[in-house]
Amino acid sequence: MDKTEYNKKYRLDHITYFHEYDKERYLTNKDDILVNRKEDREKYPDKYKKRDKLNYRKLRIQVIMALGEKCVDCRTMDIRVLDAHHINGGGSQQFKTFGNYKKYYKYIIDNPTEFLLLCANCHRIRHYGDLDG
Numbered sequence: 001m002d003k004t005e006y007n008k009k010y011r012l013d014h015i016t017y018f019h020e021y022d023k024e025r026y027l028t029n030k031d032d033i034l035v036n037r038k039e040d041r042e043k044y045p046d047k048y049k050k051r052d053k054l055n056y057r058k059l060r061i062q063v064i065m066a067l068g069e070k071c072v073d074c075r076t077m078d079i080r081v082l083d084a085h086h087i088n089g090g091g092s093q094q095f096k097t098f099g100n101y102k103k104y105y106k107y108i109i110d111n112p113t114e115f116l117l118l119c120a121n122c123h124r125i126r127h128y129g130d131l132d133g
């Protein structure tokens, strides 16, 4: 086992300790960490763009899984076209109150009964008569 593998294994074996350590380190150095992160983000935009996109897709997949994996109208499972549709309407207004997709997607995952999974076509069809949205 090389050093990197050993460190990885050690960290995994002591995961609770490291989570607490990271959390405490973050809370005590929050301002510096956020500034460094911002600077790093400006220095390596491509690295972060790729990572953000990947994280967005991972969270999107969790939303799709939470909502039943297929369009409720046409049963398509193509993840590229699946959207969360708010049952009571006002999804875009609600999205604005969360401010970013991460918080909103986590809300959807925690409250799946408020949403339906629809493909882009079926979603547009449902909203066709909807003059407010």
Ligand SMILES: [Zn+2]
Pocket (backbone or CB within 6 Å): 071, 072, 073, 074, 075, 076, 118, 119, 120, 121, 122, 123
């Ligand atoms: Zn559909």
